[in-house]
Amino acid sequence: MGIRLDGVSVSYGGTTVLDSLDLTVEPGEFTALLGPSGSGKTTALRTVAGFVRPDSGRVHLGGRDVTDLPPYDRGVGMVVQSYALFPHMRVERNVAFGLRAQGVPRNEVASRVTEALEMTGMGSYARRYPRELSGGQQQRVAISRALAIRPKVLLLDEPLSALDARLRAEMTDELARLHRELPDLTVLHVTHDQGEALTLADRVAVLDRARLREYDTPRALYDRPRTAFTAGFVGSANLLPARLEGDRVRVCGLELPVSPEDLPAGTADGAGLQVCLRPHRIVLGPAEHTLRGTVTDLSWRGSVHHLTVDVDGRSVTVELAGHRTPPGPGGAVELGFDRDDAVLIPVGEEP
Amino acid sequence: MSALAPPRTASTAATGSPSEPAPVRSGITVPAWVWAIPPVVLLALAVLYPLGSVISESFTGPDGGFSTRPYVDVLSSTRFRTALTTTVLIAVGSTVGCLVLGLVLALIIAFVPFPGSGSAGRFIDTYLSFPSFLITLALLFVYGTVGMANGMWTDLTGADSGPFTFLSTPWGVILAEVTFFTPFVLRPLLAAFAQIDTAQLEAASSLGARPARVVRSVILPEALPALVAGGALVLVLCLNEFAIVLFTGAKDVVTLPMLVYSSAILEADYTTACVVATINATLSIGLYLLYRSLTSRLGAPTDGGRRARP
Numbered sequence: 001m002g003i004r005l006d007g008v009s010v011s012y013g014g015t016t017v018l019d020s021l022d023l024t025v026e027p028g029e030f031t032a033l034l035g036p037s038g039s040g041k042t043t044a045l046r047t048v049a050g051f052v053r054p055d056s057g058r059v060h061l062g063g064r065d066v067t068d069l070p071p072y073d074r075g076v077g078m079v080v081q082s083y084a085l086f087p088h089m090r091v092e093r094n095v096a097f098g099l100r101a102q103g104v105p106r107n108e109v110a111s112r113v114t115e116a117l118e119m120t121g122m123g124s125y126a127r128r129y130p131r132e133l134s135g136g137q138q139q140r141v142a143i144s145r146a147l148a149i150r151p152k153v154l155l156l157d158e159p160l161s162a163l164d165a166r167l168r169a170e171m172t173d174e175l176a177r178l179h180r181e182l183p184d185l186t187v188l189h190v191t192h193d194q195g196e197a198l199t200l201a202d203r204v205a206v207l208d209r210a211r212l213r214e215y216d217t218p219r220a221l222y223d224r225p226r227t228a229f230t231a232g233f234v235g236s237a238n239l240l241p242a243r244l245e246g247d248r249v250r251v252c253g254l255e256l257p258v259s260p261e262d263l264p265a266g267t268a269d270g271a272g273l274q275v276c277l278r279p280h281r282i283v284l285g286p287a288e289h290t291l292r293g294t295v296t297d298l299s300w301r302g303s304v305h306h307l308t309v310d311v312d313g314r315s316v317t318v319e320l321a322g323h324r325t326p327p328g329p330g331g332a333v334e335l336g337f338d339r340d341d342a343v344l345i346p347v348g349e350e351p
Numbered sequence: 352m353s354a355l356a357p358p359r360t361a362s363t364a365a366t367g368s369p370s371e372p373a374p375v376r377s378g379i380t381v382p383a384w385v386w387a388i389p390p391v392v393l394l395a396l397a398v399l400y401p402l403g404s405v406i407s408e409s410f411t412g413p414d415g416g417f418s419t420r421p422y423v424d425v426l427s428s429t430r431f432r433t434a435l436t437t438t439v440l441i442a443v444g445s446t447v448g449c450l451v452l453g454l455v456l457a458l459i460i461a462f463v464p465f466p467g468s469g470s471a472g473r474f475i476d477t478y479l480s481f482p483s484f485l486i487t488l489a490l491l492f493v494y495g496t497v498g499m500a501n502g503m504w505t506d507l508t509g510a511d512s513g514p515f516t517f518l519s520t521p522w523g524v525i526l527a528e529v530t531f532f533t534p535f536v537l538r539p540l541l542a543a544f545a546q547i548d549t550a551q552l553e554a555a556s557s558l559g560a561r562p563a564r565v566v567r568s569v570i571l572p573e574a575l576p577a578l579v580a581g582g583a584l585v586l587v588l589c590l591n592e593f594a595i596v597l598f599t600g601a602k603d604v605v606t607l608p609m610l611v612y613s614s615a616i617l618e619a620d621y622t623t624a625c626v627v628a629t630i631n632a633t634l635s636i637g638l639y640l641l642y643r644s645l646t647s648r649l650g651a652p653t654d655g656g657r658r659a660r661p
Contacts, residue, residue, distance in 0.1 A: 049553070049557055050556075050557075051553055051556075070556075071553070071556040071557050072556050072557070072558075072559050072560055072561050073559075074557070075559065076557060077557070077558075078553070078554060078557040080550045080553075080554065082548060082550050084548060084550035084551045084553070084554040085551075086551060086555075086568075086569055086573075087573065088572045088573060097555065097558055097560070097568070098558030098559055098560075101555075101558055101559040101560040101561075101564055102558075102559040142554075145554075145558070146557075146558075149558060149559060155557075
């Protein structure tokens with residue numbers, strides 16, 4: 001069952017929190033809604049769940065207009081950051097809750113509960129109370145509870161944000177496994193963590209200030225961002241001011257050859273551009289194109305070194321993996337990159 | 352609090368490590384128990400002695416010696432039995448009314464967003480400070496024998512008296528008690544509802560539970576201790592309520608506190624008054640103990656569940 005939002009707008013007391021959002025999630029697809037806090041991503045998810053009524057626009061689930069349906073008639077599973085387990089019920093009754101509410105025959109409930117708990121590896125915890133479980137276990141129970149009603153659509157609202165880093169990585173793998181095992185389940189996952197979005201999602205919708213900025217596969221967003229916002233929010237990016245001069249782009253004293261399909265649509269000759277360079281694509285020493293600069297800062301992050309280099313008064317971040325002796329502050333360095341690693345994006349934030 | 356502070360510092364220093372000398376203050380250290388004397392003396396003078404006198408008076412026979420005779424007399428009198436039945440029926444009826452009304456109102460105030468729900472909460476706080484007879488007086492203005500409703504009726508029909516006489520029946524007392532005591536149920540319920548994570552209600556709703564099921568299986572179980580606490584409080588208060596019963600002016604509605612009042616003040620039968628008062632107090636204390644054991648049992652699963660399954 002797919003999800004389709006048609007020009008959905010929501011505002012609270014004069015503040016627009018969602019500005020005519022159009023979004024289509026194909027059946028069986030895992031879509032991440034990625035954005036900073038206040039970007040409207042949670043509101044978008046809540047319109048699908050039915051907890052927020054859009055001021056205008058329609059919400060469709062599997063081709064059916066559900067805009068006017070209350071949450072309990074929509075049949076979507078939902079998992080939230082705070083787990084929201086019922087504290088006075090044992091795990092098995094928590095998972096059975098949706099089945100009972102939907103009138104599943106009594107003799108079927110027990111087996112469906114076991115099935116849902118096995119799916120998240122919580123089968124042996126059925127008799128526990130939520131407070132007797134760790135955060136990660138509670139989140140697994142919450143996922144089981146949402147999946148027990150066999151929803152066609154699963155909504156995840158920052159489900160991993162309350163977990164520590166190690167558990168978060170573990171649960172990310174868990175969600176990826178569930179997505180593989182339940183190919184018919186459409187998932188909408190709200191997150192501010194780009195790692196989660198890139199790992200899990202088939203497509204990522206990037207939201208910023210109530211609007212959808214880009215909607216594409218993680219790979220495309222990462223390799224070919226079309227806006228400065230996406231470039232900076234999905235992965236990190238060096239954005240260098242540039243200018244189009246004929247069939248060349250001039251940036252920091254270098255000239256990069258361009259073909260028309262590299263350019264953002266409607267870029268006129270002589271217009272300003274930005275060149276996006278990923279920090280880990282830059283190498284020390286000469287390459288196809290070479291920038292020269294002075295190291296201003298060096299920090300060690302375990303597996304990588306972060307080098308800040310001053311190039312013509314612009315600070316450029318470089319991520320060096322596996323360097324035993326990176327150049328220290330004050331040293332002159334050459335930064336090399338290939339033409340393919342430089343992505344041209346427009347100056348403004350609109351695509 | 353500040354008065355208690357010096358001896359506490361002194362005593363901890365004295366029992367603490369000897370290497371650190373006690374801070375030099377007045378030089379005289381007062382044992383902690385000395386501080387318990389004034390409140391105990393006050394309590395004894397103001398509460399325990401009068402209470403003791405009432406109880407001892409209730410066990411005094413006509414000859415002035417110890418006797419259970421007054422109890423036998425009172426317990427066998429129909430007047431007392433009727434009063435006891437009336438008291439219990441009115442108290443239970445009012446409590447049930449308060450619980451139902453309080454629950455409905457609390458659900459609306461807490462979960463149905465409407466403009467002014469915050470002011471409603473604050474009004475309840477103010478309402479709790481009203482004297483109980485004020486409500487009865489207000490009801491008398493509207494429904495009393497010379498109240499507005501009956502006044503309108505007699506003006507319109509020219510009859511001698513209006514049809515609204517329920518205020519001087521047990522129903523009138525129950526109406527007044529429900530009106531006055533409902534906030535005592537509302538307050539703890541609203542506090543309990545505020546503790547419930549709205550995400551739980553949304554989760555329940557997305558799982559397919561309609562509002563009635565959400566109330567029944569999520570909200571009520573989590574608010575049960577508050578409901579029991581509010582109900583027990585109201586039950587005890589209703590058993591002992593005097594002003595409301597007096598103000599309704601219902602001659603036939605005699606509750607235990609009314610019986611104490613009429614025996615002691617109107618008939619000068621001090622012994623009977625003391626017997627009834629003692630029974631009334633015992634009833635209240637018994638209910639209070641029952642309530643304590645109930646609430647501690649309701650709170651128990653938190654630890655009990657953990658201990659049962661390590």
